[in-house]
Amino acid sequence: MFILKNDEAIPLYKQLYHQIRERVLSGQLSADSRLPSVRDLADELSVSRNTVEGAYQELYAEGYIYSKPRSGYFVSALDQVSAPLSLSDHRRKHPRLPERPVPYLYDFHPARLDRESFPAALWRKCFTDCLRESFRELSQYSAPQGEWGLRCNIQKYLERSRGVICEPEQIVICAGLQQSLDIVAQVLKREHSKVAVENPGYHLPRSVFRNHSYDLVPVPVASTGLDVEALKASGSTIAYVTPSHQLPMGYVMPVANRLKLIEWAQSSGSFIIEDDYDSELRYQGKPIPSLQGLRPGGNIIYLGTFSKILSPALRVSYLVLPRSLLSDYRRMFQDYCASVSLLEQITLAKFMELGHWERHIRRMRTIYKKKHDALLQAVEHHFGPRVEIMGQGAGLHVVLQLLANNLDETELIGKAQEKGIGLFPFSVTRVTDHPDSLKLLLGFGGMTASEIEQGVALLSQICT
Numbered sequence: 001m002f003i004l005k006n007d008e009a010i011p012l013y014k015q016l017y018h019q020i021r022e023r024v025l026s027g028q029l030s031a032d033s034r035l036p037s038v039r040d041l042a043d044e045l046s047v048s049r050n051t052v053e054g055a056y057q058e059l060y061a062e063g064y065i066y067s068k069p070r071s072g073y074f075v076s077a078l079d080q081v082s083a084p085l086s087l088s089d090h091r092r093k094h095p096r097l098p099e100r101p102v103p104y105l106y107d108f109h110p111a112r113l114d115r116e117s118f119p120a121a122l123w124r125k126c127f128t129d130c131l132r133e134s135f136r137e138l139s140q141y142s143a144p145q146g147e148w149g150l151r152c153n154i155q156k157y158l159e160r161s162r163g164v165i166c167e168p169e170q171i172v173i174c175a176g177l178q179q180s181l182d183i184v185a186q187v188l189k190r191e192h193s194k195v196a197v198e199n200p201g202y203h204l205p206r207s208v209f210r211n212h213s214y215d216l217v218p219v220p221v222a223s224t225g226l227d228v229e230a231l232k233a234s235g236s237t238i239a240y241v242t243p244s245h246q247l248p249m250g251y252v253m254p255v256a257n258r259l260k261l262i263e264w265a266q267s268s269g270s271f272i273i274e275d276d277y278d279s280e281l282r283y284q285g286k287p288i289p290s291l292q293g294l295r296p297g298g299n300i301i302y303l304g305t306f307s308k309i310l311s312p313a314l315r316v317s318y319l320v321l322p323r324s325l326l327s328d329y330r331r332m333f334q335d336y337c338a339s340v341s342l343l344e345q346i347t348l349a350k351f352m353e354l355g356h357w358e359r360h361i362r363r364m365r366t367i368y369k370k371k372h373d374a375l376l377q378a379v380e381h382h383f384g385p386r387v388e389i390m391g392q393g394a395g396l397h398v399v400l401q402l403l404a405n406n407l408d409e410t411e412l413i414g415k416a417q418e419k420g421i422g423l424f425p426f427s428v429t430r431v432t433d434h435p436d437s438l439k440l441l442l443g444f445g446g447m448t449a450s451e452i453e454q455g456v457a458l459l460s461q462i463c464t
């Protein structure tokens with residue numbers, strides 16, 4: 001019996017085709033068995049003869065059935081082993097991806113932004129203006145290294161706010177950190193094979209460099225940032241660092257250690273990759289100037305992103321290459337196309353040009369400072385002396401050091417999930433993946449102040 005549904009988007013003849021095809025492939029309809037006549041099947045299913053005729057013709061054209069003059073249609077003999085999987089077999093063997101997970105009530109993921117703060121009206125205005133002014137450019141491929149106007153705006157912003165000294169020609173517009181690091185990994189590959197990464201540190205750079213067959217060397221991080229002596233001993237000739245707000249511990253690398261790191265790079269012909277991902281968000285004191293600005297002509301590759309202030313969904317970031325790498329970059333990537341949409345790039349350039357970007361940064365700093373303070377207050381109130389807070393005063397997350405905890409990390413995350421709390425496993429930041437049930441990485445960007453308060457209250461009941 002075939003079941004056809006009138007209210008489905010798939011036409012009736014196609015539904016019938018699929019169902020017969022599936023039975024042929026699964027062997028339910030055996031080779032050389034006769035199919036009902038067009039008229040009989042049409043009557044049985046209460047559909048028009050055209051519907052059945054349409055299904056049979058398609059099955060016939062693809063070889064699932066054959067016809068005998070004046071006898072009708074018969075099932076073809078198929079080798080069941082090599083036959084393509086029927087739809088139901090396919091679904092059994094390749095179950096669908098799980099449904100989109102239900103969002104957490106309290107999502108402490110460190111890379112979430114405020115849900116209400118994307119400057120939609122201003123962005124829409126810049127976008128439609130750009131569309132009107134530049135629609136002819138949509139008939140062409142845009143500049144592979146990124147739009148010149150955007151690179152000029154980024155250069156001015158970096159010089160003013162981050163002390164980065166460069167020219168627009170050194171800037172490459174990328175679709176996020178992974179692409180920036182892909183480029184760096186390829187440009188450096190000829191002469192370098194060992195990369196030092198912070199431990200604990202951001203997990204993504206490890207994947208990128210591993211995918212490019214580099215040897216990874218975990219180097220410990222102390223409150224002064226990367227341990228430069230351990231770096232020297234590691235034999236690495238590339239070091240990936242987050243000196244202005246170490247991820248995850250939140251440490252700021254003091255100038256003495258920065259100079260030691262720069263000296264290591266200069267004296268050994270090594271490269272520093274400075275990831276300055278969230279330096280706009282500093283709530284106490286002044287922003288820490290970049291490491292690149294301390295030695296603009298040095299072997300420092302500077303990376304920045306629009307993901308922390310504007311939107312991680314836009315996928316816009318940038319890379320500032322030292323002049324020494326520019327010709328290799330151009331030679332290797334001259335045939336590549338731009339990876340960020342022209343319209344997003346020119347919209348962003350206009351957004352910056354009109355001063356919206358810097359006003360937006362100030363607004364975001366105020367919003368996130370309130371959330372940051374709400375988190376500190378809630379932790380103090382609900383955990384009290386049971387924890388030490390680390391890395392506060394900047395960015396979108398802090399780390400809690402629990403003085404005691406009876407659960408291991410998996411149990412803790414599971415129990416939190418039962419209460420609607422999403423926790424990012426701290427162990428992901430460790431190269432060795434050692435579960436660490438005494439450290440909690442708490443992002444606060446995507447939560448309201450009252451969600452932060454309630455989430456921390458629940459969490460404090462779990463961590464006993």
Ligand SMILES: Cc1ncc(COP(=O)(O)O)c(C=O)c1O
Binds near residue numbers: 305
């Ligand atoms: C250390 C670090 N760098 C960079 C980024 C931003 O990456 P992207 O520009 O790919 O969004 C993040 C995002 O969470 C991060 O944690």
